[in-house]
Amino acid sequence: DIQMTQSPSSLSASVGDRVTITCRASQSISNYLNWYQQKPGKAPKLLIYAASSLHSGVPSRFSASGSGTDFTLTISSLRPEDFATYYCQQSYSTPPTFGGGTKVEIK
Amino acid sequence: QVQLQESGPGLVKSSETLSLTCTVSGGSISNYYWSWIRQPPGKGLEWIGYIYYSGSTNYNPSLKSRVTISMDTSKNQFSLQLSSVTAADTAVYYCALLGFSSVWYYFDPWGQGTLVTVSS
Numbered sequence: 515d516i517q518m519t520q521s522p523s524s525l526s527a528s529v530g531d532r533v534t535i536t537c538r539a540s541q542s543i544s545n546y547l548n549w550y551q552q553k554p555g556k557a558p559k560l561l562i563y564a565a566s567s568l569h570s571g572v573p574s575r576f577s578a579s580g581s582g583t584d585f586t587l588t589i590s591s592l593r594p595e596d597f598a599t600y601y602c603q604q605s606y607s608t609p610p611t612f613g614g615g616t617k618v619e620i621k
Numbered sequence: 622q623v624q625l626q627e628s629g630p631g632l633v634k635s636s637e638t639l640s641l642t643c644t645v646s647g648g649s650i651s652n653y654y655w656s657w658i659r660q661p662p663g664k665g666l667e668w669i670g671y672i673y674y675s676g677s678t679n680y681n682p683s684l685k686s687r688v689t690i691s692m693d694t695s696k697n698q699f700s701l702q703l704s705s706v707t708a709a710d711t712a713v714y715y716c717a718l719l720g721f722s723s724v725w726y727y728f729d730p731w732g733q734g735t736l737v738t739v740s741s
């Protein structure tokens with residue numbers, strides 16, 4: 515299985531901050547990488563697919579990049595509704611696997 | 622738009638079989654891939670498997686010996702059975718649609734999730 519490692523596991527930030535989350539794959543996955551946002555008690559929601567494509571309805575303050583083994587998700591200016599846990603997921607090979615999550619908390 | 626809703630017992634005894642159903646509304650279950658994913662309390666996400674409307678399936682090798690995913694197109698539902706459960710199977714279970722964009726796939730949308738606790 516391809517292992518997905520996210521860093522940091524948690525971070526504290528303020529409204530308006532620029533936040534960057536990193537995801538690393540244990541082998542090259544080209545750009546078969548998705549990002550999800552999960553709020554407490556809710557199901558994950560798709561933000562980004564194919565490493566950098568913004569899913570319909572997702573605000574443009576979210577962006578992502580990367581290819582191969584290293585990927586990043588950036589929130590350009592953090593809003594109160596962005597405090598959540600973010601997961602990356604590879605769709606390069608079966609089984610699809612998720613990173614351990616990055617919890618974005620209010621400073 | 623498509624909506625998914627999980628249903629089933631919230632408590633299952635150890636060594637028994639967990640059974641959940643996902644009801645799809647707002648669209649037909651046909652011509653798509655449907656998946657189950659779980660999340661132990663306070664932990665990360667684990668893909669369980671998927672089923673195509675034709676009935677073909679693909680399971681996570683870590684669970685393959687215990688998992689069965691099936692579909693009832695007449696009811697617009699698909700189901701999960703996980704046998705010989707232990708406390709390690711306690712989790713929120715989600716159903717989700719596999720969306721595709723060209724060669725890329727992703728899980729969207731998801732059901733709200735249902736907590737299944739395995740008791741001894």
